[in-house]
Amino acid sequence: MLASPLPDAAAAQTPRAAPDQTANPLLARWTTPDGVPPYDRIRPEQYEPAFDAALAEARTDYRRIADNPAAPSFANTIEAMEGAGRPLGRIASTFFNVASADATDAIQGVEERVTPKLTRLSNDTLLDPKLFGRVDTLWKARATLQLSPEQARLLQETHSRFVRAGAALNPAQRTRVAAINEELATLGVDFGQKLLADQKAGSVLLGAAEVAGVPEDQRSAAAMAAEAAGHAGSFLFPATRSAAEPFLTAAPNRAAREKIWRAFVMRGDNGNANDTNAIIARMVALRIERAKLLGAESHAAFVLQDQMAKTPAAATELLMRVYRPALVRAKEELRDIAAYAAKDGIAKVEPWDWRYYAEQVRKQRFALDEGAVKQYLLLDNMVAALFDTTNKLYGITAHERKDVPVYAKGVRVWELREADGRTIGLFYADWVARPTKRPGAWMNSLRDQNTLFGELPIVVNNQNIVPPAPGQPAQISVDEARTLFHEFGHGLHGLLSKVRYPSLSGTAVSRDFVEFPSQVYEHWVTEPETLRTYARNAAGEPMPEAMLQALLTSRTFNQGYLTVQQLSSAILDMRLHALTSLPANFDARAWEAAELKALGVPEEVGMRHRLAHFSHIFDGGYSAGYYAYTWAEVMDADGFQAFKEAGNIYDPALAAKLRREVLERGNTRDPAESYTAFRGRMPTPEALLRNRGLGGE
Known part of the structure; x- marks a missing residue:
């Protein structure tokens, strides 16, 4: 999300008095280790006031650039925008990390109220005629500016961002694009929250007969979840991929499989208050309208203009x-x-x-059983494999940090260091599922690497691995092991970045290139060298060679x-x-x-x-x-x-x-x-x- 917005004109002219936020840790100087977010001190109700204060500061920053009486230069316009709204960016990355990984009711409420404000400010920045005028002047004179290659790229990307946002449109068109952006942002939040709510409501309670034949690790996790929900003696399966796919693979009970499949596949499509079909229709219509305003025949054509695929x-x-x-x-x-x-x-x-x-x-x-394979794929061992692979490739070492405040139970933090001991950045790992976490797996950044402000990166990895029973090691599937490496590939893309400007840092690349560093990293997890060393069961015994060879031989099985x-x-x-x-009466x-x-x-x-x-x-x-x-x-x-x-x-x-x-x-x-x-x-x-x-x- 772009943290570079301007306010509407009226708000800029008559700012309201802000409440006293001297005790708000988000607004104070962060004295935490390595300047990480002070998650141990932040309360949900402190986010919105912090956003409001930071938004006002961002308004001032951007207005100062737009109103600068000096002729536009790279330093006073393009580089100045890199420094504008920095407190807002810091607060936004801190908050939206939690909004994805631990979306409590309080956090969701803040998200609903804050997202339109951020979108409005982003619109007002990118659609501001004076600011765009300065950027456009520099773009037209770029051949005479004697810019470094990185500066030239930043100018190109900045100009493109303004143009693609609609800055070159007439006033009426700019106003409509801004309204569309704001509605789309609100609809996106609504989609995510409805999906999470429907996923929670879709959890399936099964009896002992229905889970017969299911591996012990799945049964134990489901029994623990059921007991926590007040259904001791039963087995509770959330409607998540990490729970559904292993069950569908292992459960002999066909009727139980159907229950789990329907709960998982029908998320968001149950004709209830959390149905997402109407949101989809509205979002697609708005995207088509916006694309045409911006000169493209379709949303897909517009999106791919600045991607590797192009069309x-x-x-x-x-x-x-x-x-x-x-x-x-x-x-x-x-x-x-x-x-x-x-x-x-x-x-x-x-x-x-x-x-x-x-x-x-x-x-x-x-002669291969997925349940048997999982016994040799323990999460802690695969994490060790992850860091060992990184060390062998780049000489990088990982050192767990216990002094860094985290936002939820189970989150772990490592400091990555070069071979000579220099700190590269911090890596937060949030691998375990929780009811408040959105589905899937992802990487996000709490701080982007840049030399302009001398900042080291902080990245986060998320998965939804079903937590094991107390005292038991977490077993993961081959697919989950690949995902572990995949997301860390994204993490390395952010951590190993060496650029000057935050806007060009790490994973800020085209959508169809950003997956290359992550996907290439998946290959190492199933290499024989990795498996022979790290595929070990709870007793420390290595995966039998026959099983390993069968696993390697079967890699293309079921690929159709x-x-x-x-x-x-x-x-x-x-x-x-x-x-x-x-189409009229479109039904998704x-x-x-x-x-x-x-x-x-x-x-x-x-x-x-x-x-x-x-x-x-x-x-x-x-x-x-x-x-x-x-x-x-x-x-x-x-x-x-x-x-x-x-x-x-x-x-x-x-x-x-x-x-x-x-x-x-x-x-x-x-x-x-x-x-x-x-x-x-x-x-x-x-x-x-x-x-x-x-x-x-």
Whole structure:
């Protein structure tokens, strides 16, 4: 979120008297270790007054720049904006970190009230004619300014941000764009809060017979959750991916599987007060209207203008190159699954059957059991593998910090250091699920690296791993282990940044490049060297070699299903946002069903993210951008192949080049230039198809 807003004119002229906030830790000087947020002292009711005070200060900062009588210069305009509203940025990053990870009722109330204020200020900044006039003057004179490459990039990105926000429009159009932005921001918050509420309400209570055959770690966690909810003797499963997918994979009870599947898949689509379908229709309509005001035929066309893909057609072409062979493979997989299910008298495989019977086929074909594998994937061991991989690649060490205040129970903090002992930054890890945490996994920043103000980075990783029973180690799936490495790849992108300006720091790159550093990092977790060292059970015994080899051999198993699920979500995102007008009486549920049928997605497979709970595109900044995971996977498959070709997956020269040309660069140059500087050329999809077992040379 851009923390660089201006107020409406009336508010700027007649600021109201602010209440005394001398005791508010958010507004005082932070004397915490390394200047981290003072989470141990912040109360929810202190956020909104702090925002109001910081917003007023930001108004003053931006007004001073806009009204500067001196001729525009890079220093008094572009660089000055980097320093404007800094307290607001600090408070916003502190708050929205909590709003995602521990969204209590009090925090949600603050979010509802603050988000429109922030959006209004962002609009007023980016649509301010005087401020844009100064930026535009510099942009037109850029060839004469003798800027460094990083300064030139910052000017380019700043000018583009203003233009894409609508600064070059006429006054009536600017006013309408501002109103749309504000409504969209409010709708996004509403979508996220309704989804979280529906997810909480969708928790499923099962009896002992219904969980028979489910691994002990799942049963224990569910029993503990049920007891905490006042249902001792039962088993409570939240409607989250981390709870649903393991259950669907392991539970022999078909009726129980259906209950869990429906609770998970129907989130946001239950026709109740938390239904999100009307929000979706309104958001899509507003996005279309805004795109046309800004000169694009669709929201997708507008979004992709400044991405690597450039056009919806190019993004869709890549998706379809992978989708078509994946669909063929998924249909082959369905035949295998149906044959196995028929042994249990099941004439038609349903969506809640797929994972269970796929697991039975996998056991038969590879002598591999996911429940048995998880016993060797302990969270603490995989964390050790994560830090060891980082050390081998970059010489970086991780040192846990117990003196840093955190925002919720279970959050851990590490300080990352260079080989010579210099501090790189701080890493907050919030891996365990809680009822107040939004679904999924993500990385965010509490402070961006920059040399302009001499600041070291602070990044946060979130997952939703089901907490283990008291005294038991947390076991995770292979997918959760990959996610652990994936999010830390994002974290390293933020931590290893070496740029001058905060706006260009770390992960502030195009959406279809930001996933490359995270996805390439996933490869190391399933390498034999990693598993032989760190895949150990609670007794410290290593994963049996036969199991390890079976795990490696089965890496492409069920990839048709998984790929179709992911890409159908990406294709529908692109098609939805490529609409040039919203059909009359648009119904998101019916539109989704029709598009899936046209795409040929088997009902037994379905989408990874149905529209009703597709947080990425309605509450996460990925609208017309979910394709980015596949776009980046082309790069990560090709990029990791370089390490394979070197004969050493920790090759120091390659690691140094990846760090220097990608991780340290932030957004100081075009991402295609960064990838080419690392790999020597742009990638092709063949490595991706080969990795997924879908073809390729």
